[in-house]
Amino acid sequence: MSGLELRGLSKRFGSTVAVEDLHLTAAPGELVALLGPSGCGKTTTLRMVAGFERPDAGRVLLDGRDVTELPPERRGVGIVFQNYALFPHMTVAQNIGYGLAVRSIGARERRRRAEELLALMGLEGLAGRRPEALSAGQQQRVALARALAPEPRLLLLDEPLSALDAPVRRHLRAEIRRVQQELGITTLYVTHDQEEALATADRIAVLQAGRPEQVGSPEEVYLRPRSPFVAAFIGNGNVWETTVEGEAGGGLVAVRVGDQRWLVPCLERAHAKRSDEDASMTSAAPGPGSTVHVVVRPERLRLQAGAEAAPADNRAGVNWVEGRLRDVEYLGHAAMVRAELAGLEARALVPGERAGELRHRRGEDVVFTFAADAAWLVWNGGERVLPPDGLLSVPAKPPLRERRS
Numbered sequence: 001m002s003g004l005e006l007r008g009l010s011k012r013f014g015s016t017v018a019v020e021d022l023h024l025t026a027a028p029g030e031l032v033a034l035l036g037p038s039g040c041g042k043t044t045t046l047r048m049v050a051g052f053e054r055p056d057a058g059r060v061l062l063d064g065r066d067v068t069e070l071p072p073e074r075r076g077v078g079i080v081f082q083n084y085a086l087f088p089h090m091t092v093a094q095n096i097g098y099g100l101a102v103r104s105i106g107a108r109e110r111r112r113r114a115e116e117l118l119a120l121m122g123l124e125g126l127a128g129r130r131p132e133a134l135s136a137g138q139q140q141r142v143a144l145a146r147a148l149a150p151e152p153r154l155l156l157l158d159e160p161l162s163a164l165d166a167p168v169r170r171h172l173r174a175e176i177r178r179v180q181q182e183l184g185i186t187t188l189y190v191t192h193d194q195e196e197a198l199a200t201a202d203r204i205a206v207l208q209a210g211r212p213e214q215v216g217s218p219e220e221v222y223l224r225p226r227s228p229f230v231a232a233f234i235g236n237g238n239v240w241e242t243t244v245e246g247e248a249g250g251g252l253v254a255v256r257v258g259d260q261r262w263l264v265p266c267l268e269r270a271h272a273k274r275s276d277e278d279a280s281m282t283s284a285a286p287g288p289g290s291t292v293h294v295v296v297r298p299e300r301l302r303l304q305a306g307a308e309a310a311p312a313d314n315r316a317g318v319n320w321v322e323g324r325l326r327d328v329e330y331l332g333h334a335a336m337v338r339a340e341l342a343g344l345e346a347r348a349l350v351p352g353e354r355a356g357e358l359r360h361r362r363g364e365d366v367v368f369t370f371a372a373d374a375a376w377l378v379w380n381g382g383e384r385v386l387p388p389d390g391l392l393s394v395p396a397k398p399p400l401r402e403r404r405s
């Protein structure tokens with residue numbers, strides 16, 4: 001296939017397994033993010049794709065051509081690192097034209113290409129400046145222009161925004177996405193920042209200990225995490241270990257947490273292994289007594305206003321959770337509330353500018369609720385579970401339009 005294809009890449013450093021049997025593709029024009037905690041093998045993967053590191057096993061294919069044995073300069077790959085690495089003694093235009101000069105491309109063509117890229121990056125008028133006279137964000141744009149100048153087949157971005165302040169980072173990540181889409185260049189984007197990956201990627205590969213836990217669209221990894229690790233790593237999910245009581249009909253199962261019984265969706269489904277990228281296993285629905293993880297996003301967990309005690313059972317598609325308020329972090333537009341419930345830790349995002357006032361209620365007993373369809377079930381003791389494409393069929397409420405008619 002064209003685009004990028006990694007076939008079973010593995011790399012060890014002594015006894016450390018950095019990357020293990022990694023299968024991953026990026027279709028032409030696709031931006032794939034490699035996301036994961038420190039040490040999960042993101043940079044090693046990128047270095048093997050670039051040609052700076054030799055894999056112990058596996059192949060790297062670029063536009064259908066095996067480039068595993070080629071040196072970096074013959075792979076047709078552009079790279080941007082965290083720390084710009086511009087040449088300080090050269091002007092912006094000379095930096096951008098560097099890769100072309102190395103390829104013996106003439107001065108006129110270098111100038112034309114530099115001007116084209118400066119315009120694309122919104123850096124017009126800066127061609128004659130030295131890097132030291134640019135802001136950090138501008139320097140990183142020049143680094144991106146320099147990587148793109150030789151028209152590479154693949155763009156590799158290694159934590160390109162990590163050295164920048166938050167506002168510049170947000171702005172530049174949108175710029176990177178715009179430029180990447182405008183040029184339609186296949187891109188592999190290494191980051192440990194889930195927000196960056198969710199905001200920029202077509203697909204995200206979530207890595208843990210050198211292996212992909214899940215590969216999917218941002219929505220898939222956020223809404224349908226396949227393992228407790230992915231659920232917890234992306235979006236600060238509440239991931240609660242519970243025990244199944246039994247089926248409750250309508251695609252729901254009953255699970256027990258302390259005194260409370262929740263009904264959560266769990267569709268009977270065939271969990272098929274779709275491709276080598278999916279480390280998914282086949283899995284039957286969890287039976288009574290099985291351990292499962294219930295995932296509820298903080299924004300779907302509601303703090304009840306009153307002091308009403310939680311009923312022991314699910315009412316009209318709503319699950320109840322009693323807890324004690326531990327901590328309140330005011331965020332301006334909302335507050336992140338941390339509570340303890342039946343020995344489990346819960347986080348709820350309470351919207352509203354006045355949510356900060358909850359700080360005065362630390363230590364109080366509180367009640368949370370969440371709709372049955374706000375919960376996502378992960379089972380098989382943490383093994384990867386592949387949900388169906390159709391997803392949840394728990395119509396808690398009909399759409400507004402139908403209710404009105």
Ligand SMILES: Nc1ncnc2c1ncn2[C@@H]1O[C@H](COP(=O)(O)OP(=O)(O)OP(=O)(O)O)[C@@H](O)[C@H]1O
Pocket residue numbers: 013016017018019036037038039040041042043044045192
């Ligand atoms: N040259 C090396 N020699 C020895 N061990 C290495 C080397 N490069 C990486 N490692 C180890 O391989 C594992 C994966 O490292 P890698 O840098 O790929 O992870 P990462 O996900 O990019 O982490 P970070 O976000 O911290 O850069 C780590 O345990 C790391 O310590």
